Structures are given as C-alpha cells and as structure tokens.
Amino acid sequence: MNDHDRIAVAVDVVICMLQNEALTVLLIKRSDQDRWAIPGGIIGVGESLQSAAVRILEEETGMADVYVEQLYTFGEPDRDQRKRVVSVVYYALIPAQQIELKAGSGTDGAAWFNVDELPRLAFDHNEILDYALTRIRNKLEYTDVGFQLLPEEFTLTELQTAYEIVLGEHLDKRNFRRKILQANILHETGGMRTGEGRPAKLYRYRDGAFVEVKARRLFP
Amino acid sequence: MNDHDRIAVAVDVVICMLQNEALTVLLIKRSDQDRWAIPGGIIGVGESLQSAAVRILEEETGMADVYVEQLYTFGEPDRDQRKRVVSVVYYALIPAQQIELKAGSGTDGAAWFNVDELPRLAFDHNEILDYALTRIRNKLEYTDVGFQLLPEEFTLTELQTAYEIVLGEHLDKRNFRRKILQANILHETGGMRTGEGRPAKLYRYRDGAFVEVKARRLFP
Numbered sequence: 001m002n003d004h005d006r007i008a009v010a011v012d013v014v015i016c017m018l019q020n021e022a023l024t025v026l027l028i029k030r031s032d033q034d035r036w037a038i039p040g041g042i043i044g045v046g047e048s049l050q051s052a053a054v055r056i057l058e059e060e061t062g063m064a065d066v067y068v069e070q071l072y073t074f075g076e077p078d079r080d081q082r083k084r085v086v087s088v089v090y091y092a093l094i095p096a097q098q099i100e101l102k103a104g105s106g107t108d109g110a111a112w113f114n115v116d117e118l119p120r121l122a123f124d125h126n127e128i129l130d131y132a133l134t135r136i137r138n139k140l141e142y143t144d145v146g147f148q149l150l151p152e153e154f155t156l157t158e159l160q161t162a163y164e165i166v167l168g169e170h171l172d173k174r175n176f177r178r179k180i181l182q183a184n185i186l187h188e189t190g191g192m193r194t195g196e197g198r199p200a201k202l203y204r205y206r207d208g209a210f211v212e213v214k215a216r217r218l219f220p
Numbered sequence: 221m222n223d224h225d226r227i228a229v230a231v232d233v234v235i236c237m238l239q240n241e242a243l244t245v246l247l248i249k250r251s252d253q254d255r256w257a258i259p260g261g262i263i264g265v266g267e268s269l270q271s272a273a274v275r276i277l278e279e280e281t282g283m284a285d286v287y288v289e290q291l292y293t294f295g296e297p298d299r300d301q302r303k304r305v306v307s308v309v310y311y312a313l314i315p316a317q318q319i320e321l322k323a324g325s326g327t328d329g330a331a332w333f334n335v336d337e338l339p340r341l342a343f344d345h346n347e348i349l350d351y352a353l354t355r356i357r358n359k360l361e362y363t364d365v366g367f368q369l370l371p372e373e374f375t376l377t378e379l380q381t382a383y384e385i386v387l388g389e390h391l392d393k394r395n396f397r398r399k400i401l402q403a404n405i406l407h408e409t410g411g412m413r414t415g416e417g418r419p420a421k422l423y424r425y426r427d428g429a430f431v432e433v434k435a436r437r438l439f440p
Contacts, residue, residue, distance in 0.1 A: 006265050007229050009295070009306050045226050045304055049295040073293045073308045075229070075269040084265055086229050086308070088293045142362075 007084045011052040012040030012125075014071065014091040014132040015061065017099075017112065018149050023165050024112040025129060026060060026101070030122065031108050037122040038129070039110070040087065053090035060110060061099050067148040068092045071132055079124045091132050093148035116168070140166055144185075147205040155193050155200040156180070185209035227304045231272035232260030232345075234291065234311040234352040235281065237319075237332070238369050243385050244332040245349060246280060246321070250342065251328050257342040258349070259330070260307065273310035280330060281319050287368040288312045291352055299344045311352050313368035336388070360386055364405075367425040375413050375420040376400070405429035 015026040027036040039060045043052040053068050068090050075086040101110040113119075115133055118126065139145045140163060149162055160176050180186065184206070191202040235246040247256040259280045263272040273288050288310050295306040321330040333339075335353055338346065359365045360383060369382055380396050400406065404426070411422040 007263070009227050009229060043227070043295070043306075046297050048297060049293060049306070070292060072290060073269060075263070075308065077266050077268060086263075086269070086306070088295065088306070 007086055008042050010040050010042050010085050010087045011049055011056060012038045012087050012089045012128065013053050013056045013060075013068070014038055014089065014129060015057060015094065016091065016115075016132075016136070016149070017094040018096050018162055018165055019112065021161070021165060022114045022116070023133075025115050025118075026110060027113050027121070028060070028110045029108040033122045035122040036111075036113070036119055038089075038125045039107075040089075042085075049088050050090075053092070057092050060102060061094070062102060063094065063099070066092050066094055067145070071135060072128075074124060074128060076124065087128075089128055089132070091136065093136075093145060095149060095151050137167055142210060144205060144210050150205075153189055153191065153202045153204055155202060157200060159203070183209075227306055228262050230260050230262050230305050230307045231269055231276060232258045232307050232309045232348065233273050233276045233280075233288070234258055234309065234349060235277060235314065236311065236335075236352075236356070236369070237314040238316050238382055238385055239332065241381075241385060242334045242336070243353075245335050245338075247331060247333050247341070248280070248327040249329040249331075251326050253342040255342040256331075256333070256339055258309075258345045259327075260309075261326075262305075269308050270310075273312070277312050280322060281314070282322060283314065283319070286312050286314055287365070291355060292348075294344060294348060296344065307348075309348055309352070311356065313356075313365060315369060315371050357387055362430060364425060364430050370425075373409055373411065373422045373424055375422060377420060379423070403429075 017024055017026075026039060028039045030037050039056055041052070041056060043049065047055070049070070050068070053070075054064065057066060057068060058064055069092075071089045071091050073086060073088045077084055079085065079087075115129065118129065120126065121129070136145055146159070146162055146166065149166070150158065154162075156177055159180065160171055160173065163176070164171050186203040186209075187206050189202045189204055192199040193202055237244055237246075246259065248259045250257050259276055261272070261276060263269065267275070269290070270288070273290075274284070277286060277288060278284055289312075291309045291311050293306060293308045297304060299305065299307075335349065338349065340346065341349070356365055366379070366382055366386065369386070370378065374382075376397055379400065380391055380393065383396070384391050406423040406429075407426050409422045409424055412419040413422055
C-alpha cells in the first residue's frame with residue numbers, strides 16, 4: 001500500500017440561503033460525530049468533483065438547478081483525527097424558499113444556522129465557513145453571487161437588504177441605488193411589487209452584466 | 221479496498237516568471253510521458269497541500285521564499301488514463317532572475333515556455349494553464365499579484381510593461397500612470413533608475429495597499 005492510498009478525497013458543500021433577515025448555512029449532525037458539520041462525503045471513483053457536489057446538494061435539499069462553485073481545497077494532515085482526508089469544498093447559493101431537509105445517509109439530522117451564531121463544528125469546518133463567507137462577501141461586489149440568493153424578480157429594497165445581510169453592515173440607501181443603477185446590471189421588468197407601503201418597481205439581473213463591468217477595469 | 225483508496229492526491233505548481241518581454245511558465249519533461257507537463261507529484265501522507273507545493277517549487281527552482289497560492293482542484297475521472305488522480309493546483313510567481321533549473325526526480329528535463337506559445341501538454345495541463353492565466357489576469361487589477369513578478373524596486377515603465385505582458389495588451393501610458401498613482405498603492409523610494417534614457421523614479425509596492433483599495437468597494 002502506497003502513501004497516497006491512505007488519503008481519501010471528500011467533497012463538502014457549504015449551502016447558503018437568506019431567511020429571517022439572516023444569512024444561514026445548512027449543517028448536518030453526523031452519526032459518527034458529536035458536533036454539527038458541513039454536509040459532504042467521500043467521492044466515488046468514477047465521479048467528478050462537481051458531480052459529487054451536486055449529488056450532496058441534492059441529497060440534502062432535493063434541489064438540482066442551483067449555483068454551485070468550487071471554493072478551496074483543505075488538506076491539513078490532522079484535520080480529521082481518524083484518517084487523512086483532503087476535502088474539496090464547494091459552495092451553493094439558494095434563493096429563499098421552503099425546503100424540506102432530507103438529512104442524507106449517515107446523518108441524524110439537518111438544520112439551518114445563522115452564520116453569525118455558529119456552534120463549534122466538527123473538524124476544521126468553522127475555518128472552512130469563515131473562508132466561504134469571506135469569499136462570498138468579496139465576490140458580492142464584482143460578480144452575480146448576490147443575485148443567486150434572490151428570486152428572479154426583486155425590488156431595490158430587497159436587493160439592498162440582501163447585500164446588507166451578507167456584508168453584515170448598513171448601506172446608505174441613496175448611495176446604493178445610485179451605484180447599482182449606474183453599474184447598469186439590472187433591468188426593470190415593468191412589474192411592481194404591491195403590498196404594504198408604496199408599490200415598488202421590480203428588477204431582474206441582466207445576465208452577463210458583471211462580465212461587462214469587469215471589463216471596465218482599473219487599467220483599460 | 222474501498223473506492224477512495226483508488227484515488228491519488230497530487231499537487232501541481234504553475235510557476236510563472238517574466239523574461240524577454242514574455243510571461244513564461246516552467247514545464248518539465250516527465251520520464252513517463254511523451255509530452256511536457258506542469259511540475260507536480262503525489263503528496264506525502266503527512267504533508268500539507270501547501271507544503272507539497274513549496275517542496276515541488278524548491279525541487280524545480282531551488283527557490284523557497286516565493287508567492288504561492290492555491291488555484292483550483294482538478295478532478296475529472298479521466299484526466300489521467302492510468303489512475304484516478306485529483307490534482308490540487310497552486311501557482312507561484314517569481315521576480316525575473318537567473319534560475320538554475322534542477323529537474324526533480326522522475327523528470328528528463330525542465331524549461332521555460334512562453335505562455336502564448338505552449339505545445340500540447342500532458343493530461344489536462346493546457347486547461348489548467350488557461351485557468352491559471354485567467355486567474356492571474358483577473359487578480360492583476362485588485363490584488364498585489366503583479367508586484368510578485370517584479371523586483372522590490374521598479375520604475376513606472378517597468379510596472380506598466382509587466383502589466384502589459386501579463387494582460388497581453390497595450391496600455392495607454394498617461395492613463396496607466398494616473399490610475400496607478402491615484403490608487404495610492406505605491407511609494408517612492410527616493411532612488412532613481414539611471415542608464416539609457418532619462419533617469420526614472422523608483423517605486424515600491426506599499427504593503428497591504430490593495431486591502432485598502434478593496435475596502436473602497438462598489439457598495440460602501
């Protein structure tokens with residue numbers, strides 16, 4: 001048996017959703033661990049990394065058509081006391097909705113946790129979540145990740161609220177609207193959100209808009 | 221033997237340096253392959269991913285204190301015909317200098333290649349290099365990666381040339397200087413580069429400057 005035969009490759013998936021004015025992450029209680037953990041599992045020998053991520057997401061949430069992206073690979077030798085496991089971590093962003101959690105095999109339960117109120121997790125999973133949140137916050141500005149957390153149509157207030165929750169800070173309303181409209185990444189649907197308060201215009205994200213924004217870079 | 225015991229974990233390192241007005245990458249001729257390849261190897265059971273990357277860099281170039289960052293993990297089941305290998309890819313950026321290539325064990329030679337004139341490489345290594353170059357180009361604008369390719373002290377012309385080579389496009393001199401000075405990421409050393417032409421002011425990158433630039437983001 002060679003050295004490398006003693007190393008296992010896992011895929012873990014950080015699944016995030018906005019709910020109750022908070023950014024939440026799906027955690028599972030594994031049968032073999034006292035602590036909550038990010039859902040994941042060992043990859044199959046014929047399974048690509050991305051396929052494993054999509055499979056794990058589907059096992060936990062029943063959802064298939066979701067934004068999934070590779071985050072980082074964690075491989076410190078002592079991150080799992082039982083065996084050397086290299087974990088390729090993905091993250092998935094889901095628009096707010098009712099989801100019936102399924103708790104895959106080998107788990108005793110699943111639940112959403114506010115990212116600001118996490119317990120101490122199994123393995124290096126607190127570190128992984130810190131890394132994931134930093135990445136999502138950084139990407140909010142120059143990619144469409146923010147829109148993955150929203151329904152297809154949204155008001156500017158809903159958009160601002162989503163950004164405020166993820167960034168964890170208050171944004172000036174007038175400034176936010178001016179910048180987001182100047183960036184030319186939205187288009188009006190023509191519809192209005194009615195309900196409490198004044199009716200508000202509905203917007204959609206303009207597909208590919210951030211690619212153009214990115215092209216207007218610092219050194220053109 | 222379980223499925224996961226048949227998967228090996230490798231670390232590959234994309235090593236880039238500017239030379240002769242080109243961005244070049246270090247490739248090796250592996251004894252077991254007809255084609256040139258990115259240097260790399262199977263990780264040791266007690267070795268972290270980052271340590272493996274630093275070890276490979278040192279084996280090939282003799283250099284230790286170099287900017288190394290994880291890029292992406294490639295794990296398609298068929299990327300290596302002989303065995304399932306998941307490869308965690310790092311990239312390293314080296315300031316231009318004379319390097320005595322050492323060609324580590326299991327290799328028949330090593331050489332620098334212009335990234336715009338690559339042969340067909342082993343495995344999925346062309347795809348990996350495409351991905352690496354895209355990442356480096358994108359990060360040029362909002363991180364200090366560009367400065368990793370330069371000596372500690374440089375003129376604005378040298379900086380512009382480095383950016384032009386990496387981006388593969390001409391930049392307007394006046395525009396470039398205005399933007400780079402406005403961004404407040406450099407400080408003058410007080411020294412001058414003399415030689416051919418007019419003496420030119422020497423600059424250094426202001427450590428951590430890009431963290432501040434990043435903080436001045438689209439939605440403050």
